[in-house]
Amino acid sequence: VTESAPSDEGFIPAGLAALGIEADETDLAVMAAFHGLLWPPLAELLALDTGDVEPERCPDLSRGPRL
Amino acid sequence: MSEPLDMGLRAQAAAIAAGEVDPGELLDAALARIEERNPALNAVVETFPERSREMLAAAPAGPLHGVPLVIKDEWPLPWRAQRFGAAELMTPTAPGESGPYRVLRDAGATIVGVGNMHELGAGSTGALSYYGAAHNPWDTERCPGGSSSGPAAAVAGRLVAGAVGADGLGSVRLPAAYCGLTGLKPTFGRSAMEGHHLAPITNLIVSGPLCADAGDCRLLGSVLCGEELAAGDAAAGLRIGVVRDPVSEDVTPEVAAACEEAVEALRAATGGELRELALPDLEAASLAGILIINSEAMSGATPEKLNRLSPELSPIARGTLKYAMLLPAAAVTQAQRLRTLMRRRLAALFAEVDVIAWPTVPAPAPPLDAPVVELPSGTRSADQANVRGAALANLTGIPAISMPVGLSEDGLPLALQLQGAWGADELLLDAAEALERANGRRWVDAVPPLAEASATEA
Numbered sequence: 001v002t003e004s005a006p007s008d009e010g011f012i013p014a015g016l017a018a019l020g021i022e023a024d025e026t027d028l029a030v031m032a033a034f035h036g037l038l039w040p041p042l043a044e045l046l047a048l049d050t051g052d053v054e055p056e057r058c059p060d061l062s063r064g065p066r067l
Numbered sequence: 068m069s070e071p072l073d074m075g076l077r078a079q080a081a082a083i084a085a086g087e088v089d090p091g092e093l094l095d096a097a098l099a100r101i102e103e104r105n106p107a108l109n110a111v112v113e114t115f116p117e118r119s120r121e122m123l124a125a126a127p128a129g130p131l132h133g134v135p136l137v138i139k140d141e142w143p144l145p146w147r148a149q150r151f152g153a154a155e156l157m158t159p160t161a162p163g164e165s166g167p168y169r170v171l172r173d174a175g176a177t178i179v180g181v182g183n184m185h186e187l188g189a190g191s192t193g194a195l196s197y198y199g200a201a202h203n204p205w206d207t208e209r210c211p212g213g214s215s216s217g218p219a220a221a222v223a224g225r226l227v228a229g230a231v232g233a234d235g236l237g238s239v240r241l242p243a244a245y246c247g248l249t250g251l252k253p254t255f256g257r258s259a260m261e262g263h264h265l266a267p268i269t270n271l272i273v274s275g276p277l278c279a280d281a282g283d284c285r286l287l288g289s290v291l292c293g294e295e296l297a298a299g300d301a302a303a304g305l306r307i308g309v310v311r312d313p314v315s316e317d318v319t320p321e322v323a324a325a326c327e328e329a330v331e332a333l334r335a336a337t338g339g340e341l342r343e344l345a346l347p348d349l350e351a352a353s354l355a356g357i358l359i360i361n362s363e364a365m366s367g368a369t370p371e372k373l374n375r376l377s378p379e380l381s382p383i384a385r386g387t388l389k390y391a392m393l394l395p396a397a398a399v400t401q402a403q404r405l406r407t408l409m410r411r412r413l414a415a416l417f418a419e420v421d422v423i424a425w426p427t428v429p430a431p432a433p434p435l436d437a438p439v440v441e442l443p444s445g446t447r448s449a450d451q452a453n454v455r456g457a458a459l460a461n462l463t464g465i466p467a468i469s470m471p472v473g474l475s476e477d478g479l480p481l482a483l484q485l486q487g488a489w490g491a492d493e494l495l496l497d498a499a500e501a502l503e504r505a506n507g508r509r510w511v512d513a514v515p516p517l518a519e520a521s522a523t524e525a
Contacts, residue, residue, distance in 0.1 A: 015393035020370045023389055030386025037451060038390075041354045042398055048351060050404040061270050061464030062256035064414040064489045065407065 011035065072096045073518070076134060076228040076283035083133040090133025090177070094123055097135040097179045101226050107207050107517065110220035111137060111180035112198040118146055123177045131290060132175030137182045137221045137230040140198075142167050142262050142274075144178065149264070152184035152196040152214070154379030157388075158264045158367040165262025167231050167274050167291065174290040182230055183217030184238075186384050187364065190214060191241045191453040192438040195381050200435050203245060204515040205479050209432040210449065212242030218277050219246040225518040228278065229287045233263070235272040236356050237427075237457025240469035240484060243277055244427035247471045247480030247513055249499060250277045251284045253492050255464035258291040269363050271356065271461040280511040281470065281499035288492065301421075302497040305339035308420035310346045314456040317444045318429035325473030325481040326426045329502060333424075336505035337498070342420055349459065352409050355402035356458030361391045362399050368392060410463045417488035422498060424485050427469040428453050431479035460486050468495040470502060471510035480510070 012031050071088045082088040105111050142165035183201040185193050193201045193216025201216035203209040204224040211220040215232030219242030222230050232239040234252040243250025258274045260266045276287035289296045429452050430440035438449040460467035473481040487495045
């Protein structure tokens with residue numbers, strides 16, 4: 001887990017407790033590993049400034065965007 | 068004539084249509100081949116000879132009349148619900164006539180078996196499955212790729228000449244790459260998807276063909292799309308875009324060399340040109356794809372269901388399902404905004420180039436017992452490395468094709484991916500065929516050791 005990831009010891013148990021999801025030690029180990037891989041790029045994605053991207057209304061993925 | 072089962076899909080269909088091959092004998096040969104080779108591959112998780120014979124007996128005269136095929140464990144059949152490679156799904160499934168089943172049946176094909184897949188479609192290696200790992204015919208200790216692991220291993224092992232896979236984040240192209248096949252991810256919405264348990268909500272997943280070469284993918288892809296993916300000369304003067312980014316540069320030297328050679332051969336063969344492109348945020352785009360597909364896959368999940376998951380689910384599936392429940396909604400919203408941005412960037416780029424080329428996978432198939440790859444940037448899990456070059460096509464809806472372009476020192480397939488604009492599936496097939504001609508079909512005709520015996524005997 002990099003410095004930019006919130007500690008899995010806080011984020012994961014808190015999230016599980018809030019939702020009432022049970023997890024054993026194996027679940028927690030897998031979740032911590034996944035968290036370590038996913039969270040740093042996820043934080044980068046959240047930090048990406050897309051404020052000037054006009055949303056595509058009901059995008060039709062079978063066609064290109066209306067420009 | 069060579070052993071019919073070792074012929075390609077087009078050749079099998081043509082030989083049956085010409086009365087040179089008896090489809091009943093071909094079906095029996097496929098069932099016998101599955102019995103012989105499947106213990107080493109675990110590519111096919113279920114056969115149903117009586118159902119297959121009934122399909123053949125009722126088969127109309129169609130483009131695939133009498134041709135045996137495998138379909139991934141991702142769609143229901145009238146006699147079998149899909150398991151999705153897992154002990155349990157978040158949404159209920161039941162036997163039924165799925166879209167891929169209907170189009171195969173109406174084309175005269177015979178479904179001979181169900182192909183293995185990576186558990187819940189959530190991996191690019193095929194190492195995890197309710198049915199046990201599938202194995203790569205090029206080296207049975209290696210990953211066949213995923214999530215369409217069984218369809219790829221079945222075609223590469225010459226159990227059948229074609230198989231239907233599904234591609235949500237590269238799940239047709241990645242196993243095609245690992246197994247030395249050609250795999251087409253059609254434009255979103257173009258190929259049959261009805262009956263897939265995520266079909267009503269997915270914006271990423273499509274069905275697609277896995278075959279030995281582009282011509283066979285054109286035939287099976289046309290059936291899946293319900294319209295002819297016509298051959299033409301669209302690849303003449305091909306404008307090939309190359310992106311200087313980790314997707315094309317953080318790859319093994321063998322992959323880089325094989326793909327550069329193939330791109331240059333394609334340029335020369337089509338009288339085309341190469342153009343360097345800038346396409347920022349590819350890493351973020353792959354994460355966006357992961358977030359969106361996770362949100363789709365969690366449809367129907369509740370804390371209560373997560374608290375009573377089947378003990379037969381793998382520990383990885385159990386942990387990742389529970390973690391996916393915690394992902395912030397803001398990240399999925401941001402992923403959708405990035406999707407819009409990437410779609411607009413691609414629309415602009417496809418005014419300048421016809422295709423964008425980069426390696427399908429950054430390294431050849433890793434060992435099943437240690438699915439990691441060594442890249443210039445360091446050691447990565449194969450899943451982490453593979454999604455980087457695969458997700459863009461799913462995120463944005465564009466078509467993409469993977470084709471074999473070489474073998475590693477260890478004798479493992481290397482592959483190039485071409486991506487085209489929305490609806491340019493035919494162009495991708497034309498380009499792949501141009502490359503096959505340019506390299507004398509060397510790589511599409513290569514046969515893995517496991518399948519060599521019968522091909523040589525014939």
